[in-house]
Amino acid sequence: MSDIVSDNSHDQHAVRRQKLADLRAAGVDPFRANANPTHFSADAIKAYVPGQENVVAVAVAGRLVTIRDMGKSQFVKILDQQGQIQLYVKKDVVGDDAYAAFKKLDLGDIIGASGTLFVTKTGEVTVRVDSYVLVSKALRPLPEKWHGLSDPEQVYRQRYLDVIVNAESRARLLLRPRVISHIRRFLEARHFIEVETPVLEATAGGAAARPFKTHHNALGADFYLRIATELRLKRMLVGGFDRVFEIGRIFRNEGVSRKHNPEFTMMEVYQAYSDYRGMMDLIRDLLTSLVRDVVRPADGSLKLKHAVSGHDIDFGAPWREVKYKDLIREATGDADWFARSKAEKIAGAERLGLGINTAWEEFEITNEIFSKKIEPNLIQPTFVTHLPKELCPLAKITRDDPTTIDVFELIIGGMEVAPAYSEQNDPDVQRQMFEAQAGEERQNIDQDFLLALEHGMPPAGGMGLGIDRLCILLTGAESIRDVILFPQLRNAAPA
RNA sequence: GGCUUCCUAGCUCAAUGGUAGAGCAGCUGACUCUUAAUCAGUAGGUUCGGGGUUCGAGUCCCCGGGGAGCCA
Known part of the structure; x- marks a missing residue:
């Protein structure tokens, strides 16, 4: 007893x-x-x-x-x-x-x-x-049966308790694997092949981000955790894998916020003989089918509640398409913005209430306006096209405007969800673009990738899709931590 | 990295600088269709850690730890 x-x-x-x-x-x-x-x-x-x-x-x-x-x-x-x-x-x-x-x-x-x-x-x-x-x-x-577990720290550190007692957390975190499963089936039905590429890289390329660094003892060499899968997947386009994608963990050694976790999941997809316009059709079909078949809004519409703004995001309405430069001209009220001097651009940005670092390049001043004054207000699905070429060296230059590239950035709920390019496949232009980089958008140059391009890469459309941010939108979550089982936290205090 | 704010019972939360409380959970008992079951009784605290101010600190100040929000 x-x-x-x-x-x-x-x-x-x-x-x-x-x-x-x-x-x-x-x-x-x-x-x-x-x-x-x-x-x-x-x-x-x-x-x-x-x-x-x-x-x-x-x-x-x-x-x-x-x-x-x-x-x-x-x-x-x-x-x-x-x-x-x-x-x-x-x-x-x-x-x-x-x-x-x-x-x-x-x-x-x-x-x-x-x-x-x-x-x-x-x-x-x-x-x-x-x-x-x-x-x-x-x-x-x-934890308590009615209020559940609400201390955010305990919710993240002991997620197993959160999903036992908080039905909303369970539902939200169970949606994510269904989203990923749907993406796989969607792409496989269109003859895309899922591949796996290295996480440990000698050069962290394909994006502008600070990498995590590690060391391989037996090889006696430092390695970086990948910050993108782009350059590896493009090598496979060279190899004749015409439609490839990877859903993989990406690591960026940068700040932690409601939209950023140091490790996050990215889907990247490349389609030979397509371009950024083809990627528009692909992402529109993919996201619409996710809302319709996976989220299944109760009212039968394709509208989802956006937690931060409180607005409904309507995936069923026509998606807006707008040029980056037009958005800047509209936000600044200056039709000749791109002809202004750097000093005039700084003054213009400051008039909008932005703090400008005078060491920035002109495109960075302009992009500060985009990311602070424009992007947060693009709640409905919006393709922002024709970005300044300085923002990415990996895309094709627009034929009738040498200052922009053939790309879009899909913005939903004020967040960048999916960037896509007509991929640069001219090895000489690619090398020049790498070498001309400036400012904080500078990417590391992967010489072996340039060698691969010289072997010939088919024209292609490529796109990245941030799975975590997508799940934020699909679940109406407020933070990336709500869609990641175990978000990154500091070590707990010793007991 | 900076600013703001939070940390009290297993959980969710109270407590003008003046005896640390409640609900749920727990424990003892009643109840053979309950739905946050109900009813009676009962126990439970290093107030994140350390230091200081004060007759007196959960509360004010400083240092440290952790979380959240905003900013770089």
Whole structure:
């Protein structure tokens, strides 16, 4: 028998430890038992045949999350991958000994139960339990049943508790794998091949970002964690893999914010014999199908709530397409903005309330206006096209405007979600573009990539899609941390 | 990196510089269709850590740790 002194009865960990010791003393080790469920919870509920009370037999397993004890019978709920299902445990069905043991179970314990389905007087499909087994004793209590877990630090550090007690977190974090699965099926249906390229790179190229650095002992060499997959995937275009994509972890040694985690997931896709306009069709079809088939807004529309602005984002309406320069001219009210001197641009930016570093290049001053004054206000899906060529060396120069490149940046909810280019495949122009880079957008030059281009790369459209930001939009989350299972935090203080 | 703000029971939250409280969870008991079940009783605190001011600090000040928001 448990011999808990009253001083310890408040200590839930000690109480549960004692219960575990009692079980072991009685010859039961709940960590060695197992269950053989036949159904997940939602499937079991679906298996109920109306009118056939206590006919359909099921076995389910999961964590006890609700206990309503009424003396000689109990209603409890267990949680599994599909959600919750109610169990009805009656003393005169399971027997006196099993019932007495059931009363000693705690919230959080993991059990298996078999029985038959029936409907309660309030209409809830429930398992009438014939037998059950405790398969894992929980030694720590669950968070509060009604308010759940709301301390953000604990939500991130102990995500497993968050998804047990916060149904919204569960739903949000379960949407992400469905999104990724949909993307794979969407692309594979269009003959794209999924490939895997190195995370450890001698040169961190394909984007402008500070990399993480590491060291390979046996090779005696430093390596960088990749900041993009672009240059590797383009090598495969050279190799004749005409439609390739990769969904992979990218690492950037930069700030942490609501929109940035140091490691994040990017999908990059390249299609030979296409261009940035082809990528527009691809991303529009992809995102529209994600909203329609994965998110499935309840009202049947293609509108999603945007958490930050409170507006609805309508994926079903025509997507706006606008040139970068036109947005700048509109924001500055200056039709001749791009003919202005650097001093005039600084003055113009400061008139808009921006702090300008005089060491910046002119395109950086202009881009500060874009990122601070324009981008945050582009809530509806918007293709911003024809960016200044200084912003990216990897795209083709626009034929009738040598100052811009054939690209778009898809902005949704005020965030850059997907950049796409007509990929530069002229090795000489590519080398010149690399060498002409300036300012903070400078990318490292990957000489081996230039060698690959000299072998001939087919014309192609390419695109990146930030999976985390996409999931923010699709789930109506406020922060990237809400769509990443374990977002990056500092080490917790030593206990 | 800077500014602002937060950290109190297992969880969610209270507490003018003046005896640290509540709900849920826990513990003891009642109840064989409950839905945040209900009812009776009961226990539970290094107020993130350290230092200071004060007759007196959860509260004010300083240092450190961690989280969040804004900014570079």
